[in-house]
Amino acid sequence: MRHVAAGLAVAWLAGAAVIEVGSYLPVDSEWSLLPTATLFGSSFLVAAFGAFFMAPELTVIRTWPASTLRWLRGLGAAWLIYTAIWFVVLFTIPGVPTHCGTLGSPECGHTYVFNNHGALTVTDRAGFIAGVRILVRVFASPTVAAMSIILAAYWVKGRLVRRDTPSAVGPGDRLGSDRSSSTEPYPLSGQSD
C-alpha cells in the first residue's frame, strides 16, 4: 500500500505543479479554478492515506541530520509567513467572481455575481483571470508541501534502512558515526549507548 500511497502523492504533486506553472503562462487560466478546488479538497484524503500507510517512513524524519531538520523548519516557517502575507493581500484585491453553472454555483449569464469575498461584483473577465491566477497559486501550494514531505520520507527510508539503523535518537546525535558500521536493520538489543 505504501507504493500506492507514493504513486498517489506523485500524481497529486504533478497536478499541483501543472497548476502552479500554468498560472504563470500567458494562456487563459480559468481551467485551473475547479481543478484547484478539487486538488485542494482531495489532498486531505491523499495525504491522510499517505500518512497512514507510510507511518514507518515518516518516523524516520526525526533521524534526519540536524541541519536538514533546521532547514525544513525554516522553510516551513518561511512558507507559513509567505502564505499568511498572500492571504492578507488577497483581501486587498477584487474578489474572484463565483464560477457559474457548476456544483454549488449560480446559473451563468448574470451581470452581477457574488465574488469569493461575499460581495456583489460586476463580472470582469480580466479581473477574474487575475484573481484566478493568485487563488490557484495559494491553494495548490499546501499540496506541494504535504506531498513533498511524504515522498521525501518514502525515498529516504529505503536508503536509511540499507545504510544504518533508523533509530529515534533525535537530531544531531551521533548518527552516521558509531552506527554506520552496523549492517543489521533494527537491532533492538545488545547495543551500547
Next chain:
Amino acid sequence: MNSERYPRYYAMTDPFHWSTSKVYWRLTGVVFGGLAFTFAGLILIVR
C-alpha cells in the same frame, strides 16, 4: 535504540518525540481521512 530505552527522557526533552511513533502518524491519517470523508459526505448531502 536510545529512545526505546529512555522513552520518558526523550519525550520530555524532544518536543517532536511523537513523530518517532508510527501510532501518531497512523492517527494523523485516520483523523485527516475522517475529516476528508466527513466533508465529502456533507457536500454530497447539501448539493
